[in-house]
Amino acid sequence: MFPVDRFQDIQTPFYYYDVDLLKKTINIIKQESQRYENFVVHYAVKANANPKILRIVCKSGLGADCVSGGEIQACLDAGFSPNKIVYAGVGKSDWEINLALTAGIFCFNVESVAELEVINTLAQARNVTANVCFRINPDINAHTHANITTGLAENKFGIAMSEMEDAIAKANTMSNINFIGLHFHIGSQILNMNDYEQLCYRINDLQDTLESRGIKIQELNVGGGLGVDYESPNENPLPDFKAYFATYNRNLKLCKGQRVHFELGRAVVAQMGTLISRTLYIKQGMYKQFAILDAGMTDLIRPALYQARHKIENICNNAPEEVYDVVGPICESSDVFGKEIHINKLHRGDLVAIRSAGAYGEVMASQYNCRKLPIGYTSEELQKCE
Ligand SMILES: Cc1ncc(COP(=O)(O)O)c(C=O)c1O
Numbered sequence: 001m002f003p004v005d006r007f008q009d010i011q012t013p014f015y016y017y018d019v020d021l022l023k024k025t026i027n028i029i030k031q032e033s034q035r036y037e038n039f040v041v042h043y044a045v046k047a048n049a050n051p052k053i054l055r056i057v058c059k060s061g062l063g064a065d066c067v068s069g070g071e072i073q074a075c076l077d078a079g080f081s082p083n084k085i086v087y088a089g090v091g092k093s094d095w096e097i098n099l100a101l102t103a104g105i106f107c108f109n110v111e112s113v114a115e116l117e118v119i120n121t122l123a124q125a126r127n128v129t130a131n132v133c134f135r136i137n138p139d140i141n142a143h144t145h146a147n148i149t150t151g152l153a154e155n156k157f158g159i160a161m162s163e164m165e166d167a168i169a170k171a172n173t174m175s176n177i178n179f180i181g182l183h184f185h186i187g188s189q190i191l192n193m194n195d196y197e198q199l200c201y202r203i204n205d206l207q208d209t210l211e212s213r214g215i216k217i218q219e220l221n222v223g224g225g226l227g228v229d230y231e232s233p234n235e236n237p238l239p240d241f242k243a244y245f246a247t248y249n250r251n252l253k254l255c256k257g258q259r260v261h262f263e264l265g266r267a268v269v270a271q272m273g274t275l276i277s278r279t280l281y282i283k284q285g286m287y288k289q290f291a292i293l294d295a296g297m298t299d300l301i302r303p304a305l306y307q308a309r310h311k312i313e314n315i316c317n318n319a320p321e322e323v324y325d326v327v328g329p330i331c332e333s334s335d336v337f338g339k340e341i342h343i344n345k346l347h348r349g350d351l352v353a354i355r356s357a358g359a360y361g362e363v364m365a366s367q368y369n370c371r372k373l374p375i376g377y378t379s380e381e382l383q384k385c386e
Pocket residue numbers: 044046047065088150185187188189223224225226263264265266267
């Protein structure tokens with residue numbers, strides 16, 4: 001399944017991106033979302049901002065969800081039309097807002113009244129009007145890791161529900177703000193459809209309240225969050241997009257002409273990416289056997305940051321399995337990819353695949369310990385070099 005011979009010539013660690021799987025995933029997203037004429041899908045760039053990946057996503061016709069000026073610039077460079085870009089983030093600085101205003105993005109997802117005032121002032125100075133959705137904190141407890149819930153009252157994101165009406169009233173008095181809708185995002189790696197259902201109920205209630213005050217909402221943005229199967233990427237390379245979109249269609253009460261925006265990141269790119277690493281040493285500790293790789297938490301931080309578990313495979317041989325703690329070379333005890341992992345016996349030099357690493361992998365890499373950043377290669381470019 002991997003071009004292992006080709007990998008032998010490439011400096012490890014590196015990311016390998018399976019373009020066929022990416023395109024297949026995007027096609028299914030389009031097929032399942034287009035069952036509902038008012039659904040619009042944006043790719044959450046934070047999951048993977050590699051320019052080669054952005055260009056493929058852009059060509060597919062999806063929009064983009066950005067959380068920084070850098071991401072907006074990366075999308076413009078990749079060819080995204082500004083009117084397909086939405087922009088969230090609790091701390092937008094002036095240069096980032098100015099970049100978004102100059103480019104003419106579709107919408108700012110605004111996270112506080114203070115931010116709204118700054119956008120209005122900067123828009124005034126440019127003599128433009130900014131489309132604005134308010135990101136509302138729906139206080140919903142998604143079933144996922146605590147570090148990746150975002151929709152709880154205690155999280156820093158969004159405007160409290162109790163502040164929503166005042167914020168809208170204020171927006172409607174501002175000369176250079178065009179209030180168009182509401183935005184939500186409850187967290188990431190969410191597999192339980194019930195969490196999305198709860199969000200729909202919350203949105204329905206909020207809409208009822210606003211409607212009773214005569215306030216119309218044109219755009220609803222429900223964020224992203226759909227999770228992937230990290231345990232069995234071969235058996236389940238494609239997330240359940242059908243159930244995901246159907247859940248929103250079944251449970252959201254929509255008004256005529258209202259559009260629903262989605263911001264999917266992980267579900268688009270996680271399974272198409274693999275971190276390829278080389279085994280440096282096998283070391284027998286006092287109680288454990290360690291497989292020490294040349295990839296570390298600087299290349300893929302999810303296990304250290306979220307206790308995430310990725311499937312780890314020896315892609316060089318099928319020898320009987322042994323049990324290892326698979327670790328990296330970084331000077332941190334948290335630099336561990338997995339404990340007591342069963343893998344075909346590893347030898348120095350064997351290539352190891354850390355699967356489902358296309359999302360929040362390369363994009364979160366750092367140069368801690370003065371290391372080199374890992375390079376991301378697509379299957380297409382490796383084929384071309386053969
Ligand atoms: C505002 C917003 N939208 C979308 C996403 C993408 O989430 P996911 O990759 O889980 O689909 C995130 C991720 O944290 C986010 O903060």
